[in-house]
Amino acid sequence: MDKQNLEVKMQSWQRNQKKENIKYILLSIAGILSFLIIWQLAVMLGFIDEKMLPAPTKILETLIYKINNKPPDGNVLGVNILASLQVALSGFLTAIIIGVPLGLCMGWWIYADRFIRPIFELIRPIPPIAWIPLVVVWMGVGLQAKALIIFFTAFVPCVINSYTGIKLTNQTLIDVSKTFGAPNREIFFKVGVPSSLPMVFAGIRVALGNSWSTLVAAEMLAASAGLGYMIQIGRTVARPDIVIVGMVVIGAVGAILSMVLTRAEKYFLRWKINR
Amino acid sequence: MNRSATKSKGFHHFLYWGLPILAIALIIIGWITFSGKHPELMPEPQSVWDRFLLTFTKPIAKTTLLGHAWASLRRVLLALLIAWGFGICFGILIGWSKTAKAFFGSIFEIIRPIPPIAWIPIIIMWFGIGEFPKILLVFIGTFVPLVINTSVGIEMVDKINLQVGRIFGGNDRQILKEIVIPTALPSIFAGVRTSVSSGWTTVLAAEMLGAKQGLGSLVTRGWQGSDLALVLVSVITIAIIGALLSVILEKLEKVVCPWNN
Numbered sequence: 001m002d003k004q005n006l007e008v009k010m011q012s013w014q015r016n017q018k019k020e021n022i023k024y025i026l027l028s029i030a031g032i033l034s035f036l037i038i039w040q041l042a043v044m045l046g047f048i049d050e051k052m053l054p055a056p057t058k059i060l061e062t063l064i065y066k067i068n069n070k071p072p073d074g075n076v077l078g079v080n081i082l083a084s085l086q087v088a089l090s091g092f093l094t095a096i097i098i099g100v101p102l103g104l105c106m107g108w109w110i111y112a113d114r115f116i117r118p119i120f121e122l123i124r125p126i127p128p129i130a131w132i133p134l135v136v137v138w139m140g141v142g143l144q145a146k147a148l149i150i151f152f153t154a155f156v157p158c159v160i161n162s163y164t165g166i167k168l169t170n171q172t173l174i175d176v177s178k179t180f181g182a183p184n185r186e187i188f189f190k191v192g193v194p195s196s197l198p199m200v201f202a203g204i205r206v207a208l209g210n211s212w213s214t215l216v217a218a219e220m221l222a223a224s225a226g227l228g229y230m231i232q233i234g235r236t237v238a239r240p241d242i243v244i245v246g247m248v249v250i251g252a253v254g255a256i257l258s259m260v261l262t263r264a265e266k267y268f269l270r271w272k273i274n275r
Numbered sequence: 276m277n278r279s280a281t282k283s284k285g286f287h288h289f290l291y292w293g294l295p296i297l298a299i300a301l302i303i304i305g306w307i308t309f310s311g312k313h314p315e316l317m318p319e320p321q322s323v324w325d326r327f328l329l330t331f332t333k334p335i336a337k338t339t340l341l342g343h344a345w346a347s348l349r350r351v352l353l354a355l356l357i358a359w360g361f362g363i364c365f366g367i368l369i370g371w372s373k374t375a376k377a378f379f380g381s382i383f384e385i386i387r388p389i390p391p392i393a394w395i396p397i398i399i400m401w402f403g404i405g406e407f408p409k410i411l412l413v414f415i416g417t418f419v420p421l422v423i424n425t426s427v428g429i430e431m432v433d434k435i436n437l438q439v440g441r442i443f444g445g446n447d448r449q450i451l452k453e454i455v456i457p458t459a460l461p462s463i464f465a466g467v468r469t470s471v472s473s474g475w476t477t478v479l480a481a482e483m484l485g486a487k488q489g490l491g492s493l494v495t496r497g498w499q500g501s502d503l504a505l506v507l508v509s510v511i512t513i514a515i516i517g518a519l520l521s522v523i524l525e526k527l528e529k530v531v532c533p534w535n536n
Contacts, residue, residue: 027377035382052401114294119302125518127476129392129483129491130510133498138316213390217480228393235396243397251388258388 054241062241063248072242073233075225081253083225084215087143091150092211099155099207100200103162107196108188113163120159128153128210129217146218153214154207161203165196198272201265208261212254227253318504323511326504335496335505336487344512346488350406350481351474354413358470362418363463366425370459371451376426383422391416391477395484404485409478416477417470424469428462429455460532468524475517490516 036056042048043055050058066077073080106113106120131152139145169192177187219228227250234242303320310319318326330340338346369376369383394415402408432455440450456463482491490509497505 024373024377027374028381031378031381032385035385111290111294114291115298118295118298122302122514125514125521126510127479127513127517129476129480130494130513132483133494133506134503134510136498137503213392216390216393216395220484231393231396235400238400240397240400243400247389247393247397250390250393251385254388254390 051238052240054244059241059244059248063245066242066245072237072239073225073230075230077245077249079225080227080230081249083223083229084219084227084250085253087146087218087226088150088211088215090143091147092154092208094147095151095154095158095207095211096204099158100162100203103159103200103203104166104188104193104196106159107163107166108192123152124156126152128214132217141223146223149218150211150214153210157203157206157210158200159203161199161206162196165199165203166192168199169195197269201261201269205258205261205265208257209254212250212257216250315503318507322504323507326502327508330505330508335493338488340493340508340512343488343490343493343509344516346486347478347482347490348516350409350489351413351471351478354410354478355417355470355474357410358414358417358421358474359467362421362466362470363425366422366463366466367429367451367456369422370426370429371455380426387419387423391419391473392480395481399484409481409486412481413474413477417474420469420473421463421466424466425459425463428459428466431462432458464528464532468521468528471520471524472517475513475520479513 039053040055040057043050043053054062063077068076070076075083102116106116128149131149135145135148139148173191173195174187177191182190215226216228216231219226220232223229227246231243231246231250234240234246306317306320310317314322327340335343365379365383369380391412394412398408398412402411436454436458437450440454445453478489479491479494482489483495486492490513493509494506494513497503497509
């Protein structure tokens with residue numbers, strides 16, 4: 001009798017929980033819809049000049065139009081996305097390949113830390129955008145130059161987080177490995193590196209966000225394709241719809257990239273016990 | 276054995292202090308030799324120093340280097356004050372009330388992934404290149420990390436603490452003021468730190484695209500006039516101010532939330 005009673009209670013609790021969830025989902029949709037509707041009405045009733053901020057319907061129209069049409073910037077949307085991804089990812093990946101091992105070594109071997117730290121501390125406080133003029137003078141305006149600017153934004157969080165991550169390695173684990181006679185290098189690879197991985201991934205996540213958000217600045221230099229380039233052209237030909245489509249696509253691709261990273265993180269850290 | 280221990284200790288000391296000095300020496304020597312060979316790619320340290328002194332005797336756009344630095348800082352501070360006010364309140368709202376989170380949070384989530392620099396073109400289209408659009412841009416760049424950190428901090432408050440507050444007869448306002456906000460303070464402060472560095476980057480980007488005064492405009496001016504020494508002077512100033520800001524915030528964090536760390 002008691003057990004049945006409990007089950008009934010459980011079911012009603014679950015039902016309530018479901019109702020709550022549905023309520024919040026509906027509220028989210030209502031939030032977004034009311035935002036769009038107010039925007040649409042403000043444009044249609046003339047509160048906002050259409051030449052400054054086109055209505056959401058017009059932006060959707062332009063987005064669909066850009067998928068298959070080249071004007072005004074000379075590339076279809078897909079080509080722009082690919083061009084931007086190429087720039088952002090090449091800088092981002094280089095930063096991971098150089099930055100993560102560097103940070104790990106600095107965190108493990110004191111002499112590496114002492115030698116690299118002054119150089120790193122010189123680079124760290126300079127905002128990546130401030131590098132643009134120097135990079136252009138050194139390397140021109142090609143893919144390498146843009147990737148280098150992205151590299152600077154992504155490099156710093158990679159190094160800092162790998163450094164902190166490996167510094168936080170549990171000393172007991174290191175001592176146990178030493179007791180079992182493992183050489184320092186083996187401890188580094190088998191204990192230090194794995195235990196730093198969650199922090200390393202947090203750094204990579206920051207680096208990804210940074211590289212994608214510096215993209216527009218890098219592409220404002222000189223480019224013949226890319227989302228930042230499309231926004232620039234949209235501004236010069238006074239087409240706010242193109243500019244906003246560019247912003248929306250940048251936001252969407254950024255969100256997708258960060259979702260992909262979450263998946264990768266789950267895969268690489270699947271051995272970790274979740275507490 | 277004792278002697279070898281002292282010897283290795285001496286060697287350790289030698290490396291410990293010698294390596295950073297070596298690194299700095301390498302940078303300086305590298306800079307001097309490179310700039311000696313290619314002065315068009317990298318100005319010599321001496322000419323950068325001369326250019327630095329020149330900014331005080333021969334003002335650019337009617338003000339010295341310090342004036343430009345102040346112009347940038349003033350924009351950031353003004354935008355930060357507004358963003359702290361709005362961002363923390365909004366973060367508390369969506370962290371505290373699930374209904375508000377569902378309704379406003381969804382709008383915020385759509386706007387959030389757009390990087391602040393991507394706003395620059397449309398904001399220039401809307402408001403030109405005066406003072407207001409720059410402050411607005413910095414506001415956008417600083418608002419997002421504040422809201423995220425604040426709302427996450429508030430959501431992470433332990434349920435038990437809230438229940439204890441209820442049992443002791445606290446009302447919503449008391450619980451928010453006495454329990455929730457102090458617990459979330461470290462997280463809010465992390466948001467403040469992120470907002471400052473993000474604001475400092477954004478203001479430079481905004482100034483580089485068009486401004487009469489400010490360090491970002493100096494960078495552009497030096498770049499367009501092929502005056503690389505001026506570019507370096509402004510970049511170094513930018514870096515020093517950025518580093519100072521982060522040191523100040525680190526000290527401030529110890530004062531505001533001493534229980535952290």
